[in-house]
Amino acid sequence: MDTGSAVPPASPASRNSIALDPADPDAAAKAIGLLAASEGYLVDIIVAPGDTQYATVPDLDPIGELAEALQQASDRWKTLRIITSVEGAMWFFQSCAPTVVPNLEEFSLELLPTTPPFFFSSTYAMPILFHPTSNSIAVHLALRTHWVKFPSLFSSAITSLSLDLRPEEHKLTQLLDLLELCPNLRHLTMKAGCNSSRVFEDPAPPDRIVSLPRLITIVLDNLRHFSRLNCLNFSSSLQELVAYDFIWSLSNFTTLAATLPHCPLLLTVTLRGRDEKNTSALPVGLEPVPLPHAIKFDAEGTLKSEAFIERFHLPFVQDLRLTGLSSRAVSLLLENAPLVESVELVLFSPKISGTASEAPLIHSSLTSLTAHVMDTVRGIGEWELPALQYLSLSTNRTRAPPSIGSVLYAFLSANRSPLRVLHFYAMEVSGQGFISCLGMLRQLEEMRLIECRVTKEVLVQMSKSNTLPVLRRLYLVLRDTRSICLNDIIQLLRSRKKSGKPPLSGVVHFVDSRGVARKDIDVLTKSFGLDVTTGGLA
Numbered sequence: 358m359d360t361g362s363a364v365p366p367a368s369p370a371s372r373n374s375i376a377l378d379p380a381d382p383d384a385a386a387k388a389i390g391l392l393a394a395s396e397g398y399l400v401d402i403i404v405a406p407g408d409t410q411y412a413t414v415p416d417l418d419p420i421g422e423l424a425e426a427l428q429q430a431s432d433r434w435k436t437l438r439i440i441t442s443v444e445g446a447m448w449f450f451q452s453c454a455p456t457v458v459p460n461l462e463e464f465s466l467e468l469l470p471t472t473p474p475f476f477f478s479s480t481y482a483m484p485i486l487f488h489p490t491s492n493s494i495a496v497h498l499a500l501r502t503h504w505v506k507f508p509s510l511f512s513s514a515i516t517s518l519s520l521d522l523r524p525e526e527h528k529l530t531q532l533l534d535l536l537e538l539c540p541n542l543r544h545l546t547m548k549a550g551c552n553s554s555r556v557f558e559d560p561a562p563p564d565r566i567v568s569l570p571r572l573i574t575i576v577l578d579n580l581r582h583f584s585r586l587n588c589l590n591f592s593s594s595l596q597e598l599v600a601y602d603f604i605w606s607l608s609n610f611t612t613l614a615a616t617l618p619h620c621p622l623l624l625t626v627t628l629r630g631r632d633e634k635n636t637s638a639l640p641v642g643l644e645p646v647p648l649p650h651a652i653k654f655d656a657e658g659t660l661k662s663e664a665f666i667e668r669f670h671l672p673f674v675q676d677l678r679l680t681g682l683s684s685r686a687v688s689l690l691l692e693n694a695p696l697v698e699s700v701e702l703v704l705f706s707p708k709i710s711g712t713a714s715e716a717p718l719i720h721s722s723l724t725s726l727t728a729h730v731m732d733t734v735r736g737i738g739e740w741e742l743p744a745l746q747y748l749s750l751s752t753n754r755t756r757a758p759p760s761i762g763s764v765l766y767a768f769l770s771a772n773r774s775p776l777r778v779l780h781f782y783a784m785e786v787s788g789q790g791f792i793s794c795l796g797m798l799r800q801l802e803e804m805r806l807i808e809c810r811v812t813k814e815v816l817v818q819m820s821k822s823n824t825l826p827v828l829r830r831l832y833l834v835l836r837d838t839r840s841i842c843l844n845d846i847i848q849l850l851r852s853r854k855k856s857g858k859p860p861l862s863g864v865v866h867f868v869d870s871r872g873v874a875r876k877d878i879d880v881l882t883k884s885f886g887l888d889v890t891t892g893g894l895a
Contacts, residue, residue, distance in 0.1 A: 385422035405440035424452035436463040454486035467499040482506035512538035522554035548578035557583040597625040605662035629657035683714035699725040738767030745774040751782035762790020780805040787812040803830040820852035837869040843877035
């Protein structure tokens, strides 16, 4: 086979993908026919059984013949995905070894459990003798009882590696053996399934550290504990660390505190953890954890674990996302992030006022705030955000939305914020408090009232000549026409046009279309440029 011959880089989609069942006795002949029909283009190859949940111990002859047939066109492999049993995988790779894969960009291997299990080994590394000529290959491995071993040339070409780790079979020593041969790795994802992997809790040989000098991104998904993460050295290159579904424990926090401040290129940190069951009281006096170069910080916790999160100091963070924390913890983090411009919150708010978990949000330069409030909007009137231009507030209380008028009025009166965009979801905006706010929004350009209770009186106030003088975009999602009908909106638009205000664009959506007249829809769409939709949720 001439692996140096030119191969067309693209083809019609129907000729790009080849799917084959390794248990099919005719799989090899089908592969030859499909490869011939693809007219020499690069191909995406999937080798997978019909049932991808379990596999019986296979007849190895068909999969061996299939491997030999595919090997004849290995210069055209663009992606190769194999889903089979351990035994099937071993026979496949043995039958086509060695194989030159000059155009391979992605390789995926998923090992299925066999019924009954054939044999077990958590230390044996299955050889995969692929030899690339490219220097960038993405690899996904969902292994079970065996690890794999690539030739050094292939390992050196791996720039992205995704590992699905199992709870018991995968040990830290074998993981380090695999990673040690990937010096050019840039993206590493390690994910556990329903049962968390404990790979980073395993003991490792003393002082063994694997260097990953080019690693940019590391993702830990459902690895509850990672106290041995210090076995990997990526401090000189890491730009993003993401950890999902881990435990906010002292050992994990200590690992993060010892690792993250020493990554000079670290720009993005995502820490979405959970509380450990039966956690004892958290230690007091935890040392601050500076992230001196990070510009994005995303953390999730609860009142129990927020003591860990609030210890992070974020001197250059511009984008901040916090979920499940109290206003007290959020306020402290805002103090620790003097340059933050955009904040997204899912805010825990106690039903009883005056608790220790409450504190006003204060920041002198914050321009954008999106907040989902779990229980109450109480306290918003005490926020001090004088530079705020974008405000979005939402709750889940669509049946009994909280009244926002009085607290918004208090906020606007105290801050004189130059609000340009205002979004409300599931809020009560029909009272006099909200009507009074409209006259204060002199710079508002966009308003969205989604699933809010709006009355005709609100539209009448919006139509006055001195109200919302620069508003250009309006989005309304209304349950029905009992409080507002399309004719009320038509009167609003006519009044604004008469007073010389900018024309409004946007959408008016009625979930219940009863009472929505066709003629009114035509007037709004043709004369005023507003879209009107009905039915279901917008």
